[in-house]
Amino acid sequence: MAAPGCWLSLVLFILFNLAVVSVAVSGETIPINGNNATAVHNSDTEAAEQTVAVEERRWEETPAGRASPDDAATDEEGASARGTVVPPMVPRARDDFQEELVIRPLHSGDIYASFHFRTLWESDFMSRNKVSHYRLFPKSLGQVISKFSVRELHISFTQGYWRTMQWGQPYQPSPPGAELWVWFQDSVTDVDSTWKELTNVLSGIFCASLNFIDSTNTVQPSASFKPLGIVNVTEHRFLRYATLPREIVCTENLTPWKKLLPCGSKAGLAVLLKSEKLFHSSFHSQAVHIRPVCLDQECKNPSLELRQTLNVVFDMYTSAQGKREWSLFKMFSRTLTEACPLASSSKIYVDITADTQGEQIEVSPATPLLSQNVVLGDRRTFSVYDLTQPVTFGTVRSLNLLIRWKASEGDMLRPLLHAERYVAGYGLQTGEIHTMMYNNHPYRSYPVLLLESVPWYLRLYIHTLTVTSKAKDNKPSYIHYQPSKDRVRPHLLEMLIQLPPNSVTEVTVQFERALLKWTEYTPDPNHGFYVGSSVISSLVPSVVAMNTNITEERPLFSNFFPCKEESSYFVRIYTEPLLVNLPTPDFSMPYNVICLTCTVVAVGYGSLYNLLTRSFQVEEPSPGLAKWIANYIRKLRGVPPL
Numbered sequence: 001m002a003a004p005g006c007w008l009s010l011v012l013f014i015l016f017n018l019a020v021v022s023v024a025v026s027g028e029t030i031p032i033n034g035n036n037a038t039a040v041h042n043s044d045t046e047a048a049e050q051t052v053a054v055e056e057r058r059w060e061e062t063p064a065g066r067a068s069p070d071d072a073a074t075d076e077e078g079a080s081a082r083g084t085v086v087p088p089m090v091p092r093a094r095d096d097f098q099e100e101l102v103i104r105p106l107h108s109g110d111i112y113a114s115f116h117f118r119t120l121w122e123s124d125f126m127s128r129n130k131v132s133h134y135r136l137f138p139k140s141l142g143q144v145i146s147k148f149s150v151r152e153l154h155i156s157f158t159q160g161y162w163r164t165m166q167w168g169q170p171y172q173p174s175p176p177g178a179e180l181w182v183w184f185q186d187s188v189t190d191v192d193s194t195w196k197e198l199t200n201v202l203s204g205i206f207c208a209s210l211n212f213i214d215s216t217n218t219v220q221p222s223a224s225f226k227p228l229g230i231v232n233v234t235e236h237r238f239l240r241y242a243t244l245p246r247e248i249v250c251t252e253n254l255t256p257w258k259k260l261l262p263c264g265s266k267a268g269l270a271v272l273l274k275s276e277k278l279f280h281s282s283f284h285s286q287a288v289h290i291r292p293v294c295l296d297q298e299c300k301n302p303s304l305e306l307r308q309t310l311n312v313v314f315d316m317y318t319s320a321q322g323k324r325e326w327s328l329f330k331m332f333s334r335t336l337t338e339a340c341p342l343a344s345s346s347k348i349y350v351d352i353t354a355d356t357q358g359e360q361i362e363v364s365p366a367t368p369l370l371s372q373n374v375v376l377g378d379r380r381t382f383s384v385y386d387l388t389q390p391v392t393f394g395t396v397r398s399l400n401l402l403i404r405w406k407a408s409e410g411d412m413l414r415p416l417l418h419a420e421r422y423v424a425g426y427g428l429q430t431g432e433i434h435t436m437m438y439n440n441h442p443y444r445s446y447p448v449l450l451l452e453s454v455p456w457y458l459r460l461y462i463h464t465l466t467v468t469s470k471a472k473d474n475k476p477s478y479i480h481y482q483p484s485k486d487r488v489r490p491h492l493l494e495m496l497i498q499l500p501p502n503s504v505t506e507v508t509v510q511f512e513r514a515l516l517k518w519t520e521y522t523p524d525p526n527h528g529f530y531v532g533s534s535v536i537s538s539l540v541p542s543v544v545a546m547n548t549n550i551t552e553e554r555p556l557f558s559n560f561f562p563c564k565e566e567s568s569y570f571v572r573i574y575t576e577p578l579l580v581n582l583p584t585p586d587f588s589m590p591y592n593v594i595c596l597t598c599t600v601v602a603v604g605y606g607s608l609y610n611l612l613t614r615s616f617q618v619e620e621p622s623p624g625l626a627k628w629i630a631n632y633i634r635k636l637r638g639v640p641p642l
Helices: 002-025 043-058 069-082 139-148 191-206 251-259 268-272 328-332 588-613 625-637
Strands: 095-105 111-121 150-159 177-184 239-244 283-294 302-314 325-327 345-351 361-364 370-375 378-386 402-405 417-424 430-439 446-454 458-469 478-482 491-499 503-513 529-531 535-541 568-574 578-580
Touching: 095 268, 095 402, 111 268, 139 150, 139 191, 139 283, 150 191, 177 191, 191 239, 191 251, 251 283, 268 328, 268 345, 325 328, 417 535, 417 568, 417 578, 430 446, 430 491, 446 503, 458 491, 491 503
Parallel strands: 095 345
Antiparallel strands: 095 111, 111 302, 150 177, 150 283, 177 239, 283 302, 325 402, 345 378, 361 402, 370 378, 417 430, 430 503, 446 491, 446 535, 458 503, 478 491, 529 578, 535 568
8 A cells, every 4th residue: 555655755756856957947046045045037037027917916906904014014025035026016996985865855845865876996997908807896887988998978867857946956967768978089980880889788787778779869969068077078079979768767777777886785875775665756867977087186097987876856745645754764665774884985965955943844863963065056054964973873773864844934946047848839740849948047147058959750940940038039159050861860959049137048940740651650659759858058157156135244355256166057957858749640540451351361262262272072971870780781691782
């Protein structure tokens, strides 16, 4: 039994000697003692090994905390003792995740809840370096950005229409249905084909019908949808915008959206995202916004920002049984027990601007943390609940905010900019599109940029375009119109219009309905065809800077300095989508023709064909039982049968 062991030892000894000889021939010396060990490397080999080491270190996992100086010194000593070259330290990619929930009681008694999740990654996707490691940033979106050379990506799914005159301005506006607009990098040669592939990929990620986006519902704006990030691009040929106003939002869209979060729906504010409650509401909108941002003024460290927003309005009469009383459990059927462990900040903001004295609204549990910020041109006051502090949850380790109305008095401040749109006319041949834009500012006028995207089957008569304000013509200072091509591209109309103070500006254009092919009609053509919302962008004067009472007591020196950061704010609003009826044939008539034709063929031609192809033969009737017995007996006797 000892022989196999001896042979194994001999083989290992020979292999060890061969390894020592090969190392000696290659010109390297194996260090035996760390004090006098030396290593001879070729300069090219050393540079290559350092490059590999740097690349491997660059895509290592981002640690939760930084190493201490003692640990770094220990690592350097160990590396020196092993006789290896220590590569220079490369700053690792850092990422950060924050989550917020803003709750705003509405004047109508409804409640507005807005979720904001932000993932910031210090990684430069514009340098065309392949990113192989993801920690907090979702890998599915990161690969899409790298593959299709995307600078900015904005996508939203909305069910319902935001009632601006009842609820005020939303924190993140979006049109009904699905909206997608993308800025590509200037390295993309064929933008249209890349756009088509991108929509197909996003359709699979979000389980939506984005694969139905094609050239017939895609436009290339020339002035609208400027980049929101650090994108220094002036050519709008790298921009694509499309909407699907008929897209239905359901749980299949919410589930992949939640999977993009670092904690999913297991911890933090995402625990409240229960589909049964979110979709049982008056308004629901979820969006994903990706853009490059700067962390310093020189923009030496560009980063990638992912914002996931979810806005929902709960109806008082369906969700709260008509009571002016809300709580987290009543809204979401759940309470909060902890923050997301991966989040650096997790907070809840309750808007108490309308009742800072606590005379109309009661919020419990009360919090001493208050915050004042200028949001959408108005100074708002919020009660802040920090979920990273254990004292927020109390002794029961559960947070269930309660908002109760004590009184229903008070007037809601009308938004300064509001828009509506409708279809006029009669018959199924011609019609008119009316867009109404309201400027509620008492003494200031400001320009707005209007974008209209109309399908090709509504043939616009651009010579009938009229813009009126206070019963006078209002000539736009900028007009860009791209006519449509049948079954190729839609109409694109952009105008820069100056809205007078305290006025209503009406934009009217006539159109003619086209007759589609019978294969181009939807399964329910009598319901009508949807036309996407109009997009209105503007710098609106701030409500904070609007002060008509000059006798108000304030310091005299404040009159000499105009308001700067609060003078105006950017806002983008959307109108209602249009539902237009087209000339529709009677699809029951082909069904009747098919049935009649099949009947005639079956009865007439079938009978004639049967007579021409059938062969007739005379067949004697079968004998009876008595005759059969008699013939059998006669057969036994050898007598011929009867």
